[in-house]
Amino acid sequence: MIRDEDFIKNINVPGPTKEEIRCIVMCKSEVSCDDIVVDIGCGTGGLTVEFAKRAKMVYAIDQNSLAIETTVENIKRHGVAGNVVVKEGDGLYLLKKLENFDILMIGGSGGKLQHILEKGYKKLNVGGRILVTSILLETCLEAVKTIEMLGMTPDVVNVSISKGKLTERGTMMLANNPVTIVSAHKS
Template structure:
């Protein structure tokens, strides 16, 4: 097994990656997983699955059905490759399409992660909430100011309880010829709430 730990935050280098498909980095992924409050048996939807790093973590943590959605066929192919690599392909349903079209066809689940809204934040949040069981957790991440604004409004206008907003800025070390320097990554805003 590639990741023989209960803790989230699988090392980025263990995932297959391509230049044109985004990955949620391990440090941010750990926080997202913690905000979901996962346990074995919970079902999940990962909207905007990208490389599949969150989908893999969800499948490993819950050992239950996970639905991964992305509109980019390269992301779908990469997600499938990573799920196979980590031995959790059987626990997932990978769906190529727009979340707006796919979500109405899915069953209700216990947790939903929104990693991308393609500019349709309000609609995707509302559709995600319609697929969330009572007591379920919704987590949305964004690096774009417009999405942050729209997500805040959509979540405040919803029936979500205990809405939490966290900004995370990570810096990672990099060796140079004269020592070690810290390289900052994009700040990420993480919204979470309970239905």
């Protein structure tokens, strides 16, 4: 796993996804060197880069031009440009133009989560995986309901990470935002 401090950040773009969350997402995704991954709402590219180190191909999509710029910088920094295609625009629209794939990662949906999941499910190969990361309870609930409606069984994990900061008297634990990871496999 790449350390958080090794990513280029942009104060106007969320991310990168924290290292511990990236570890869990990689584990839940069961990503392999044969997989094609679509990362919608790629932000600064933390998950895009991690997937690119393991997968055959990654499509990184975001509608925020600053996110796209930062993702491209991180792709270059970590030497994975050879198997990443970066696309700026609406995730739902761009998803329609892609061929079938093995993993759908959604980190941001622009309010179109249900539609992205429905369209993504149709393009997901049998045995494919869907993952949604959320900081909002409503996003988690929408992901769970939509995944169930699509006939899959959602796995829901809520992760709370605290990092130690050394102080004069000892180690103070500082909490990061909890993140919920919803994942499912297509039969």
